[in-house]
Amino acid sequence: CLCLRHEVERAESLARGAALKWASGVFCRPEHLERLGQYRKRESQRTSSVHARLKSMVQSYLEGVGWGLQQLREARLELRDASHALKKTLEGLREVSVGHRQLLAAVSNLPRLYSVRGMVLETERLVESRRLLEAHARLMDLERWRGDVLRQLPGGAEGSALSAGDRELVAGYFSGVGRLVDALGKELWAVVSGALASARQNPTPFVSAVRIVEREEALDRAALEERGGPTDPGGPPPGRPRRWRARFFQVLEEAVSSRLRSVSYLHARGPGLAGHLAALQHGVMADLATVRHLLEHCVPPHYRLTGAYLRAGHRWLQAHLLQVSGWDLESGEIFAVLNWVLHIYNGPDMMGDPELVAEMQDLELGPLVSAGGLEQLQNKYVQSVRKSVSQWMHKALQVELQDWQRDQEPDTDHEGFYHTSLPTIITQILSENVRHLRDQTIRMGLHEMENLLNRFREALVEFGKEHRRDPSNKNKFYLHYLLASISNCIILKNSTERLQKQQSSCSAGAFSRTPPNPLAALDRAVRRACRLAMDQLLLDLQPFLPGLLTRSWLVRGDPTPKLCHVLERHVEMHGRVRPPCRQRLQEEAQWLTVVEYVRALMQKRLVCRSAEERGQLARQMVQDDARFREEGEGSVPEVNPLFLLPVLADFIRLKDPSMLTLEVSGLAAKYPDISEEHVSVLLDIRGDVSRDIRGAVLDLLEQSAPPPPAGYRPIFTDILVPPSTMAFCLPTAKCV
Numbered sequence: 001c002l003c004l005r006h007e008v009e010r011a012e013s014l015a016r017g018a019a020l021k022w023a024s025g026v027f028c029r030p031e032h033l034e035r036l037g038q039y040r041k042r043e044s045q046r047t048s049s050v051h052a053r054l055k056s057m058v059q060s061y062l063e064g065v066g067w068g069l070q071q072l073r074e075a076r077l078e079l080r081d082a083s084h085a086l087k088k089t090l091e092g093l094r095e096v097s098v099g100h101r102q103l104l105a106a107v108s109n110l111p112r113l114y115s116v117r118g119m120v121l122e123t124e125r126l127v128e129s130r131r132l133l134e135a136h137a138r139l140m141d142l143e144r145w146r147g148d149v150l151r152q153l154p155g156g157a158e159g160s161a162l163s164a165g166d167r168e169l170v171a172g173y174f175s176g177v178g179r180l181v182d183a184l185g186k187e188l189w190a191v192v193s194g195a196l197a198s199a200r201q202n203p204t205p206f207v208s209a210v211r212i213v214e215r216e217e218a219l220d221r222a223a224l225e226e227r228g229g230p231t232d233p234g235g236p237p238p239g240r241p242r243r244w245r246a247r248f249f250q251v252l253e254e255a256v257s258s259r260l261r262s263v264s265y266l267h268a269r270g271p272g273l274a275g276h277l278a279a280l281q282h283g284v285m286a287d288l289a290t291v292r293h294l295l296e297h298c299v300p301p302h303y304r305l306t307g308a309y310l311r312a313g314h315r316w317l318q319a320h321l322l323q324v325s326g327w328d329l330e331s332g333e334i335f336a337v338l339n340w341v342l343h344i345y346n347g348p349d350m351m352g353d354p355e356l357v358a359e360m361q362d363l364e365l366g367p368l369v370s371a372g373g374l375e376q377l378q379n380k381y382v383q384s385v386r387k388s389v390s391q392w393m394h395k396a397l398q399v400e401l402q403d404w405q406r407d408q409e410p411d412t413d414h415e416g417f418y419h420t421s422l423p424t425i426i427t428q429i430l431s432e433n434v435r436h437l438r439d440q441t442i443r444m445g446l447h448e449m450e451n452l453l454n455r456f457r458e459a460l461v462e463f464g465k466e467h468r469r470d471p472s473n474k475n476k477f478y479l480h481y482l483l484a485s486i487s488n489c490i491i492l493k494n495s496t497e498r499l500q501k502q503q504s505s506c507s508a509g510a511f512s513r514t515p516p517n518p519l520a521a522l523d524r525a526v527r528r529a530c531r532l533a534m535d536q537l538l539l540d541l542q543p544f545l546p547g548l549l550t551r552s553w554l555v556r557g558d559p560t561p562k563l564c565h566v567l568e569r570h571v572e573m574h575g576r577v578r579p580p581c582r583q584r585l586q587e588e589a590q591w592l593t594v595v596e597y598v599r600a601l602m603q604k605r606l607v608c609r610s611a612e613e614r615g616q617l618a619r620q621m622v623q624d625d626a627r628f629r630e631e632g633e634g635s636v637p638e639v640n641p642l643f644l645l646p647v648l649a650d651f652i653r654l655k656d657p658s659m660l661t662l663e664v665s666g667l668a669a670k671y672p673d674i675s676e677e678h679v680s681v682l683l684d685i686r687g688d689v690s691r692d693i694r695g696a697v698l699d700l701l702e703q704s705a706p707p708p709p710a711g712y713r714p715i716f717t718d719i720l721v722p723p724s725t726m727a728f729c730l731p732t733a734k735c736v
Contacts, residue, residue: 523681618653
């Protein structure tokens with residue numbers, strides 16, 4: 001319509017243009033307008049004439065079309081009558097033709113039809129004797145005959161027009177073909193199933209089976225293409241498609257599962273689990289070698305038989321290990337499973353073989369045990385080992401506690417250090433249980449070590465309480481076993497540090513949100529043992545301390561030799577402790593001696609009456625310092641407490657009291673924790689300090705009060721000054 005409208009508009013435009021051109025030529029002068037009426041009349045007549053001719057011509061065309069339609073109607077009626085007459089004539093001819101074709105098909109197929117039963121029996125004998133290729137050739141002939149018969153029946157070429165009766169008739173006559181297919185398939189799958197076991201002796205049956213499978217695949221494709229595929233109304237031939245290639249891989253997978261299932265399966269539970277897994281490894285690798293080196297060459301390349309075996313074996317192992325994981329396994333069995341999954345299966349002796357790695361990566365089989373299942377197994381293993389380790393450590397600690405009650409010295413090693421059997425037992429326990437699943441068992445071992453050391457510290461505390469509770473029944477080797485415990489802790493510290501170095505730095509705690517810290521627990525245990533050893537030293541010094549810094553001590557020197565004897569004995573025993581605790585104990589012994597010595601000085605048991613007594617007191621203190629140094633020889637701490645005694649002796653010996661201000665300034669600089677009370681007692685012991693000098697000295701001390709240097713260990717803080725007995729003095733020691 002649009003095109004027609006466009007043409008009409010174009011024609012009209014051309015006509016108008018032509019008219020304008022003609023008019024411009026005719027009426028080019030004003031005088032020509034007089035003839036306008038004539039031209040209009042003439043053109044009107046011409047237009048009427050054209051319209052009349054057009055109307056006449058269209059009327060003529062319409063009359064011709066009507067006559068033609070009438071002729072077509074008459075011809076159609078005549079053709080219909082002729083068709084009906086011809087159809088009646090040809091129906092008889094068609095019936096005769098169909099009967100002729102049926103008779104011709106029957107005559108041509110009679111030899112084949114008579115030989116069907118014999119062919120079936122012969123094929124059955126071939127199948128029974130496992131002459132599979134020949135049997136399959138006969139079977140294909142029978143199927144081809146059956147197809148020819150179906151196509152030659154009425155409607156067979158169209159498929160959908162074939163009657164159900166004809167189909168049943170042919171199916172009944174060729175019923176032996178179905179039995180042959182089943183029998184051949186049974187033998188075929190038996191050959192495939194047994195190929196892993198028998199192929200090394202005779203691979204020929206397996207090769208025949210593969211050839212038959214490929215023939216069947218080709219026949220399936222041809223049948224689908226001939227019939228137009230499964231959607232065709234006629235459908236594929238009977239029994240098609242068989243899909244024997246898919247069945248081949250299914251049977252192969254079942255065969256793999258059956259062979260692996262038969263590998264010492266009855267002995268898989270209990271102690272035989274490790275042997276069962278080893279047998280699985282041997283079975284898998286033996287069958288895999290058969291597939292790779294023999295069966296792979298008997299099949300087309302697109303079969304990828306090695307990959308099919310790996311996939312089937314992996315699936316069965318996944319299911320089998322999932323079943324095994326659900327058993328109530330002991331720690332040794334759990335370790336056998338974990339070791340097999342994590343190391344053996346993926347190791348170079350199995351799937352880690354360089355020739356198999358690429359194949360395994362292409363298959364993307366996933367892990368043998370899921371991450372969740374693996375974590376559950378690992379946690380179960382570590383928990384089981386942890387329970388055993390905890391029990392063994394508890395027994396070892398009980399043995400240690402029994403050793404403490406022995407009436408003999410602890411054993412000494414080749415270096416002369418005290419020790420017991422505890423560190424050896426603990427180290428052996430840890431070394432035997434952290435060899436596997438390194439990070440998890442190391443964390444477990446560190447946790448249990450921390451728990452053991454906490455219990456060990458508690459046992460030390462109880463050991464000390466029991467020793468102090470019953471003085472009449474004291475263990476004379478109490479100190480010896482305390483020192484042996486310290487040496488044991490040093491040995492355990494070395495073992496713990498080695499264990500921590502073996503632990504992965506990025507691993508997280510498996511049993512607690514806070515990581516184990518056995519070294520902190522060990523340090524607490526060592527500190528407690530050292531504190532108990534110092535308490536014993538103080539207990540041994542206690543009987544002689546009241547006689548120290550008295551008049552009798554000043555005259556006769558007693559009881560300093562006895563104190564030195566006790567200190568000597570303890571320092572000698574401290575030499576049986578492994579470094580660095582040996583030095584620490586000797587330093588602490590010196591520190592304790594000096595603190596108790598100064599504490600006795602602060603008791604003001606001796607107040608000098610003259611300069612001679614002050615000199616005698618200072619000399620005696622210097623002599624005691626020399627004796628204490630002899631007993632502590634070989635130990636030179638950074639801040640030696642023995643340096644304090646000569647300083648105090650110089651303070652007491654000073655002849656000019658006015659110089660005490662300078663002396664106190666130096667004393668406070670060296671020992672910033674000294675208080676006004678301590679200085680006031682020292683001034684009292686001198687016995688010659690006036691009130692003015694005392695006030696000046698104490699004011700200077702109060703004003704200076706320097707801060708303690710870094711790393712300074714307070715000594716005067718632990719020494720309390722007895723309260724003043726003067727009622728009119730304030731606690732600040734400044735008299736009103």
